[in-house]
Amino acid sequence: MPFASFAANLSGLPMPPVLPTIVHLDADAFFVSVELALQPHYRGKKVAVGGRERGIIASASYEARACGVYTPMPTSRAFKVCPDLILLPHKGSYGAVSRKMFDLCETLTPYVQRNSIDEGYLDLGPCGLKSADEIEGAVRGLQKRIWDELQIPVSMGIATNKLVAQIASKLRKPRGFVVVLPGAEASFLEPLAIGKLPGVGDKTETALQTHGIWKIRDLFTKAERELEALLGRDWPAFLAMARGEDDRPVETEHEDAKSYSQQETFSKDVADFSEIERTAKGMIDALMPTIRRDGKRVRTMTIKVRYGDFTQESAGKSLPEAADLEQPFYPLVPVLLKKAWSRQRPLRLISVRFSGVEDGARQLDLFAATDEKRRKLAAVMDQMNSRGNNLRVRHGHQLPPRD
Numbered sequence: 001m002p003f004a005s006f007a008a009n010l011s012g013l014p015m016p017p018v019l020p021t022i023v024h025l026d027a028d029a030f031f032v033s034v035e036l037a038l039q040p041h042y043r044g045k046k047v048a049v050g051g052r053e054r055g056i057i058a059s060a061s062y063e064a065r066a067c068g069v070y071t072p073m074p075t076s077r078a079f080k081v082c083p084d085l086i087l088l089p090h091k092g093s094y095g096a097v098s099r100k101m102f103d104l105c106e107t108l109t110p111y112v113q114r115n116s117i118d119e120g121y122l123d124l125g126p127c128g129l130k131s132a133d134e135i136e137g138a139v140r141g142l143q144k145r146i147w148d149e150l151q152i153p154v155s156m157g158i159a160t161n162k163l164v165a166q167i168a169s170k171l172r173k174p175r176g177f178v179v180v181l182p183g184a185e186a187s188f189l190e191p192l193a194i195g196k197l198p199g200v201g202d203k204t205e206t207a208l209q210t211h212g213i214w215k216i217r218d219l220f221t222k223a224e225r226e227l228e229a230l231l232g233r234d235w236p237a238f239l240a241m242a243r244g245e246d247d248r249p250v251e252t253e254h255e256d257a258k259s260y261s262q263q264e265t266f267s268k269d270v271a272d273f274s275e276i277e278r279t280a281k282g283m284i285d286a287l288m289p290t291i292r293r294d295g296k297r298v299r300t301m302t303i304k305v306r307y308g309d310f311t312q313e314s315a316g317k318s319l320p321e322a323a324d325l326e327q328p329f330y331p332l333v334p335v336l337l338k339k340a341w342s343r344q345r346p347l348r349l350i351s352v353r354f355s356g357v358e359d360g361a362r363q364l365d366l367f368a369a370t371d372e373k374r375r376k377l378a379a380v381m382d383q384m385n386s387r388g389n390n391l392r393v394r395h396g397h398q399l400p401p402r403d
């Protein structure tokens with residue numbers, strides 16, 4: 001349902017045709033949904049995907065969540081709070097289902113930003129849709145098609161920018177559908193809990209609450225001095241976000257092949273170096289098949305980290321020669337991570353970006369023999385992982401991914 005009350009009263013104003021053309025798509029309990037598509041008899045039950053022995057819950061059905069299971073939670077604890085939990089091992093080809101989901105998005109618009117395995121942005125601006133109703137109809141059609149063809153439930157947020165669309169998509173999960181009409185961004189955000197703003201983790205939320213800031217609207221009752229003390233010197237940017245202002249474009253990176261990137265926002269800030277390192281290596285594994293599929297090679301890897309207070313740092317390094325294999329980039333991960341993660345504080349977000357994109361076909365002479373073997377292995381892995389069967393070939397450092 002579009003939220004009529006969020007619509008600004010624009011009647012009588014000579015308005016340029018501003019339309020809510022930015023869509024945030026967020027699959028609901030993605031890993032569980034992929035498993036349920038394969039094993040539909042578990043639908044409606046308290047189901048989670050995760051490791052059994054000393055494992056963690058990677059994804060939980062909404063029925064399991066209602067029972068107190070969340071991600072990431074140790075599996076042992078999940079069974080304590082929810083003794084009749086059905087724990088499924090990782091089986092589905094999550095990457096392949098994700099690609100199919102985004103391929104369906106690209107039937108609607110070529111401007112699709114695949115943000116993570118189960119989340120992305122669409123820009124419908126250049127699609128020639130003439131009204132908010134037409135946009136809503138097209139996005140509802142996409143939501144239905146993803147369900148009909150893949151049995152993956154997704155939530156959609158529609159707005160004039162990425163920030164508001166993202167908050168909207170997460171507001172009515174699962175199978176959410178929230179439209180914020182142009183001009184209604186600030187009034188849509190005002191009554192929401194302060195924790196709904198991206199980057200406000202549990203700690204920040206508690207800190208803000210102790211200063212009387214529970215809702216987003218409460219920010220606007222505070223003096224500048226107090227905001228600066230609470231939020232640091234970036235407080236004006238934070239306030240702009242709270243008003244629903246955002247001008248980041250939808251970046252269709254694999255289309256123009258200027259760079260390839262992936263990022264992950266943690267649901268809880270993470271301080272464990274090895275966990276971050278594994279996550280970064282997992283991103284290399286996720287990006288490299290696309291780079292090979294596009295027939296490209298990349299030379300430079302950049303790791304960016306963001307702390308709970310929105311500040312961020314990054315570090316990058318180039319290989320002597322561009323590559324299209326995972327292995328040459330693995331050793332850069334701990335090096336770049338140590339450099340970028342300079343403050344002794346937990347991380348909110350990490351991203352890996354490959355740039356220096358070149359056309360493929362060139363050989364790394366020095367390591368040609370080994371590289372050829374690796375390339376053959378990579379081709380086999382790519383093929384198996386994209387086949388939509390129950391096989392999922394993984395690199396040794398990959399632990400169960402998290403939702």
Ligand SMILES: [Mg+2]
Nearest residue numbers: 026027028118
């Ligand atoms: Mg999701």
